[in-house]
Amino acid sequence: MACPAFPLCPLAITEAERGIPDILKRVRAVFEKVGLKYKDSVVILITGCPNGCARPYMAELGLVGDGPNSYQIWLGGTPNQTQLASSFMDKIKIQDLEKVFEPLFYNWKRKRHLKESFGDFTNRIGFEKLQELVNKWEGPVQAPTRYNLKLFADKQTYEAMEELAKLQNKSAHQLAIEVIRTFVATRQSGKSK
Structure with a gap:
């Protein structure tokens, strides 16, 4: 209005x-x-x-x-x-x-x-x-290229990630992407200082 x-x-x-x-x-x-x-x-x-x-x-x-x-x-x-x-x-x-x-x-x-x-x-x-x-805005964090988490993690890591994701009502893939984004953002903020 x-x-x-x-x-x-x-x-x-x-x-x-x-x-x-x-x-x-x-x-x-x-x-x-x-x-x-x-x-x-x-x-x-x-x-x-x-x-x-x-x-x-x-x-x-x-x-x-x-x-x-x-x-x-x-x-x-x-x-x-x-x-x-x-x-x-x-x-x-x-x-x-x-x-x-x-x-x-x-x-x-x-x-x-x-x-x-x-x-x-x-x-x-x-x-x-x-x-x-x-x-501090520099644009949206770009999501990494989609990949199969099972191919890049050992069985124990994948199962632990899957359990943690279930507790948060997410998929293991979604949780992995969030972890990666946090890691990238942390590294980028460290470089800008």
Whole structure:
């Protein structure tokens, strides 16, 4: 949902209703890039000024106009809009929205609890950690090429991995991929220091 903003509202300082179709296409493109499913959704509300006529302060992801082609990003509302969002970032230019959305949506996909909404996820993780994820973002971790775990592990290791995976409601392959990603991320963060 978006307020009318330009050209109808004299208080508007940036686009809302006329800009939302393009913004939603860009959000969907980020969803696809990070691997979120089509059924995954986020309540997005946009206004062209801080008056908040479209209630962005209740959204899971609210955009509030704070200058020409610039928005505040609000996070933490709930899908049913019963919880207030909080200001996450200011003065984000419209052309830079993906730089914020991509790490947030990627980590929501990877670290959310079962059926956890985006707003609940952002509240659970906390803005300090989310800010760190945005600042350090270098793109999604590429999954290793698919392989048969049985071919690369001895029987005892494979069986242990399979038991541990069952405890986590995953396949042995999924657990192995997570271990590899963690290892790669640890090595990459060690090289960047």
